[in-house]
Amino acid sequence: MVIDALEATFVNFGKPKHLISDQGSVFTSAAFREFLDSYNVKIRYGAIEEHGSIAVTERVIETLKYEWLKKVPVIRGFQHLTHLCSSFAEWYNNWRPHEFLGSCTPAMAFQNKSVPLVPKTAKDVPVNLETKSFKETKIFGYRIKKAA
16 A cells, blocks of 8 residues: 555656655565665665654654644545545645745745745735635645745
8 A cells, every 4th residue: 555655656746766764564575675666766764763863754744643634523434534645745745834944835845936934923924825725624724826
């Protein structure tokens, strides 16, 4: 199932140079290594029992669990969970500004687009905001309409 999901991601969005994961059995299996080799993707593992060695990956999972899935009262099966994860990926990559990326979304950073930095202490909100409602989680996404 992990291989199928990654293969669909590679086909739809392109493959990375490296995949960073923990050393769970699914990521160290021969089938997983063969899959990565077939796409010429290198794997990098976090250090065993070293907190923070895969901090960015851990933070994304934490965001998925506590900012997204926790807001859904009932997950009604695997297809519903798949839908929720797809919605999360859209929100996280396209609608949620990231402080580490200077208020850009990951999609903007990937496309080398920048947005004006809005400090946390700002008294004014930019007027050229675009919004999207993610109804099931009752979350709104915001982004600046015109990025350089």
